[in-house]
Amino acid sequence: MMYFYRLLPFLCLSFVMACSGSGSGGGAAPTASDLDNGSVETCYDVRISYTASNQLKNICTTREFGGFNGLGVSRFMRFSLGSAATVSINVSRTSGLDPADPDLVLYRNGQIIQMADSVQFNDEAMTTALAAGNYVVLLNEYVYSAFNNKSQGSTAVSIKQNETVIPGLQKKLVSDNNIQSKNDSTCDTTNEIAVSGFALFERVTPSFIPASGVSLDYPGAQIQPIQQAVVEVICNNGVYSSTISAADGSYSLALPSGQQSIVRVRAQMLQTGTPNWNISIVDNTTSGQPVYVMDSQPFISTVDQAGMNLQADSGWDNNFLRYTGPRVAAPFAILDSVRKAKDKVLAESASLSFPELKINWSVNNTTSPLGTLESGAIESSFFDGNEIYLLGAADNDTDEYDEHVIIHEWGHYFEDFFSRSDSIGGVHSFGDILDPRVVFGEGFGNALSAMITDDPLYIDTNGRQQNDGFTINLENNICMNAGWYSECSIQSVLYDIYDADNDMQDSVSMGFSPVFNVLQVAQKNTAALTTIFSFIKALKDQNPANANAIDALTSGQSIDPILDIYGTSQFSNDPGATDQLPVYEIY
Structure with missing residues (x-):
């Protein structure tokens, strides 16, 4: 059952790039039928070069996990500059979908520094002068986004002008x-x-x-x-x-x-x-x-x-x-x-x-x-x-x-x-394997609702006479496809950090203050994109006495102990047939 859309007015980065990268030129645009050609992965040689560094790596996007917000549709890279430099990023398709339409987004502390989303198929590039600091690069395959998203739209509509005001x-x-x-x-x-x-x-x-x-x-x-x-x-x-x-x-x-x-x-x-x-x-x-x-x-x-x-x-x-x-x-x-x-x-x-x-x-x-x-x-x-x-x-x-x-x-x-959210939103269903930005945002929303109400039983009613719906028990730590890409896993970890009840791997009862403190400062200013990795690393740093218990919580959801904001320590849980680790390729 699908639940919750989060369609931002600018939609999401992947869809913005899809819109701007979908013009003519360089051959015919990929069509829906191209997505059924059996090509699960589309791989690219990605070169990032700057002073004293010139590295080439082969990185693959995938449509294995569904829509535009599925895990692997966007792949992350990172690099650090000790001093100001001119940085060039070049992408060239090596296998998979042909033609492909890769797009690039360059971030610093969650802010977009530059985007490259031309209509040239199979290749993309950007060159820019950057100050010293830590940077994240997102590689996104436009065609995966284009056929798996729905714009909210802004078309004209005839509005009732003479509505009768009902008593009371x-x-x-x-x-x-x-x-x-x-x-x-x-x-x-x-x-x-x-x-x-x-x-x-x-x-x-x-x-x-x-x-x-x-x-x-x-x-x-x-x-x-x-x-x-x-x-x-x-x-x-x-x-x-x-x-x-x-x-x-x-x-x-x-x-x-x-x-x-x-x-x-x-x-x-x-x-x-x-x-x-x-x-x-x-x-x-x-x-x-x-x-x-x-x-x-x-x-x-x-x-x-x-x-x-x-x-x-x-x-x-x-x-x-x-x-x-x-x-x-x-x-x-x-x-x-x-x-x-x-x-x-x-x-x-x-x-x-x-x-x-x-x-x-x-x-x-x-x-x-x-x-x-x-x-x-x-x-x-x-x-x-x-x-x-x-x-x-x-x-x-x-x-x-x-x-x-x-x-x-x-x-x-x-x-x-x-705080800050780098989530790209979109449709999400039970058991989905999703972009880690999305699962943190949606898992946080569910966990917060349980924290505010002090009730872990999430209920959404619908249907005839409001006599149907679904429930999510955030105290039930059994998740389909548990991991750092699971909304269920994220909401379970976040709520267990807050609540006073101990169960299974949960020996943490930290309340709301530590959660709020991380969200308002560390998560807001993280050099990484906002995921469970950036949140848990800051939480452990600020609450060292609880670090081992927090590791036990995340391990209970098949998330290896988190040692940095980039999820570098994730080794044992790489879902599906396509390779999703490391979470960030280091240049």
């Missing part, structure tokens, strides 16, 4: 990123009273019963507080007063006496100063991406109003076994899951500035590939490098109550803005 769940277009002040309202401020109450939502939890499988447990839904959300008094269509709901969902606001008003709860967390954030749940299928809000009924009062409670219900009817009411709770459930992740990170570093985040959810967001993001055809929940998109189509796939899915995608946001 409103949508308000935000004009700026700040809480509006009283001068936004024209109501008389001479006589003020107070309004107070609680903002609440109905939390539906995913359930897994071995005998019956996965489902959303609607009968077991619980009422929970809406925490840290913007709450407003609206008078004459303007904001009269505003506040932030407390941990118990309570709020208290000034109210104009004798004037018609409403209390509005926004699906938005907003704080200025230090720390700061602006996180909102918006509708990607309505023009302008309006923020979801919940409104009270209009009222007029001349005395204080206590007990003005607003509750967002799920809209599910347990008798008819379907949604019969507006799904008011959904945006607030999403907001609450992200709040948990944000607060976990803030506990480690209290002065963080969170880049603005929009989370796009709609009852129209479906797994269909036929359409655009604006129409709801998002295919799967994903992070696009700036915003998160979540599924919401009933009887298809809804993710608003799947906390692990939401936090997984938020984990990609965290990586991109507070």
Whole structure:
């Protein structure tokens, strides 16, 4: 079963190179039929030359492990310069796919220094002046990428302009990123009273019963507080007063006496100063991406109003076994899951500035590939490098109550803005043998969701009546195709580092702080590409007393003890028929 796309707006390096390297010239472009010519490997002579060094090695890419993000589609090389030099890299095909279209990417500390992606078949080259330092070169076979990826697309779409706003769940277009002040309202401020109450939502939890499988447990839904959300008094269509709901969902606001008003709860967390954030749940299928809000009924009062409670219900009817009411709770459930992740990170570093985040959810967001993001055809929940998109189509796939899915995608946001991710994303399935950059990013997302919720059972619900789905038990350390190229192995190692339970090779209980510390500094600045190797090396360096126990963890997943950021010590686990070791060829 496939799960999770992570299609970045620039797609991924391999696909960027595919797009730019797919023009005409040098003969006919490879076609899909060329991929079935029995050629598993395409090999190249790769020469890297600079002052006092001129080395030639034969390096092979492979399509043995599937799509563009499969292991071996991209091969890594590295070299170090003791002083500034002019470096030349030349690639020439020696065997395999013909014609081939190799591309090169040169990195320093995760930053692209130069790309070579010409349309000349079978050869590629670059020459550039470089400062002293450590460099990584990526060799990628374009044709493998071209026929195994799907662009998110940006074609035009007709958007509904006159959507009927359903009672209880409103949508308000935000004009700026700040809480509006009283001068936004024209109501008389001479006589003020107070309004107070609680903002609440109905939390539906995913359930897994071995005998019956996965489902959303609607009968077991619980009422929970809406925490840290913007709450407003609206008078004459303007904001009269505003506040932030407390941990118990309570709020208290000034109210104009004798004037018609409403209390509005926004699906938005907003704080200025230090720390700061602006996180909102918006509708990607309505023009302008309006923020979801919940409104009270209009009222007029001349005395204080206590007990003005607003509750967002799920809209599910347990008798008819379907949604019969507006799904008011959904945006607030999403907001609450992200709040948990944000607060976990803030506990480690209290002065963080969170880049603005929009989370796009709609009852129209479906797994269909036929359409655009604006129409709801998002295919799967994903992070696009700036915003998160979540599924919401009933009887298809809804993710608003799947906390692990939401936090997984938020984990990609965290990586991109507070750490670093070199993952190229893409489709990934159980047991896949994948690019080590991809498995670290996806394994981290799964592990983080278990860390934030303190629940190792990852549940993703879908299907008719949300009565189907799958589970991943991160405490179960048995992985298909275990190794440094396995998402299952990476998530198992990362979660076992965090959790307090010891099992099998797991004698480590380090908590979240060491994980956060590595991600925020060492992983962000590593000279290698971000993989389990760069993470574990830094973790062991910073926690030497746990080094042997960490080695036991990785060995339990068929990963040889990690001695450096490049995985140089990997000798015993080289999957498949094609040679994938060393992970980085050294020049």
